[in-house]
Amino acid sequence: MTIQVTPIKAFTDNYIWAIHDNQHCYVVDPGQAEPVNQFIADKQLSLSGILITHHHNDHVGGMVSLQQRHQVPAWGPDDDRINGELQVVTEQNQVDLQALSVCLQVLFIPGHTISHIAFYNNDWLFCGDALFSLGCGRMFEGHPAMFVESLNKIKALPEHLAVYCGHEYTQDNCRFARALEPDSQALMEFCQQIKKLRAQQKPSLPSRLSTELKLNPFLRTADNDYQKLVQNHLKTPINDAITCFAALRQWKDNF
Numbered sequence: 001m002t003i004q005v006t007p008i009k010a011f012t013d014n015y016i017w018a019i020h021d022n023q024h025c026y027v028v029d030p031g032q033a034e035p036v037n038q039f040i041a042d043k044q045l046s047l048s049g050i051l052i053t054h055h056h057n058d059h060v061g062g063m064v065s066l067q068q069r070h071q072v073p074a075w076g077p078d079d080d081r082i083n084g085e086l087q088v089v090t091e092q093n094q095v096d097l098q099a100l101s102v103c104l105q106v107l108f109i110p111g112h113t114i115s116h117i118a119f120y121n122n123d124w125l126f127c128g129d130a131l132f133s134l135g136c137g138r139m140f141e142g143h144p145a146m147f148v149e150s151l152n153k154i155k156a157l158p159e160h161l162a163v164y165c166g167h168e169y170t171q172d173n174c175r176f177a178r179a180l181e182p183d184s185q186a187l188m189e190f191c192q193q194i195k196k197l198r199a200q201q202k203p204s205l206p207s208r209l210s211t212e213l214k215l216n217p218f219l220r221t222a223d224n225d226y227q228k229l230v231q232n233h234l235k236t237p238i239n240d241a242i243t244c245f246a247a248l249r250q251w252k253d254n255f
């Protein structure tokens with residue numbers, strides 16, 4: 001059986017991503033334990049491990065309980081605020097999902113938090129709250145230059161990657177992106193697709209990195225034309241990617 005990535009819903013708009021075949025399952029960012037236990041019971045899977053992108057409770061809250069019940073390893077960022085048995089990983093490290101014969105690379109992408117990491121291989125990117133479809137995470141702990149550098153690392157990954165984000169925020173982000181580019185045909189078509197999916201209660205994720213590179217405001221801050229657009233819209237001087245990112249992030253915070 002091929003390996004699948006399936007969303008497990010948690011809280012109101014979190015996704016815990018399950019990487020699994022028909023026997024073994026790893027989960028990314030289990031903010032709650034119960035939905036994971038339910039998922040693996042329904043599908044008759046055994047939990048083999050846990051991946052953590054950052055310390056926020058809606059991403060780690062179920063970890064201790066899952067580890068107690070299933071005795072599984074967890075991999076995550078170097079951050080004292082995470083409870084449980086964590087194997088710390090950072091950039092250049094790999095995580096071997098042995099039960100599935102899958103290897104994931106680690107990317108260090110601070111900005112949303114100062115220790116945020118992502119996991120990727122040649123098919124998938126699990127980016128937690130660093131990047132959303134058409135958006136990015138709030139800048140709780142980092143600063144704009146740091147966040148831009150992190151997003152640049154994501155931009156350098158193969159554009160065919162499927163992007164698995166931590167929250168279902170796409171429809172909201174569509175509104176934001178369209179406020180800047182009301183005439184963009186590509187954006188309009190994308191947002192219509194998302195609207196359809198959501199109307200059927202289907203996840204808008206994963207996205208594609210190629211789509212995000214074209215449409216996500218926070219991945220376009222180095223583009224001169226996009227900088228001009230932001231400058232004209234916000235009536236503030238924008239000369240580089242970092243000022244552009246900072247202006248967009250601040251605007252989005254109050255949108």
Ligand SMILES: [Zn+2]
Nearest residue numbers: 054056112129
């Ligand atoms: Zn977060």
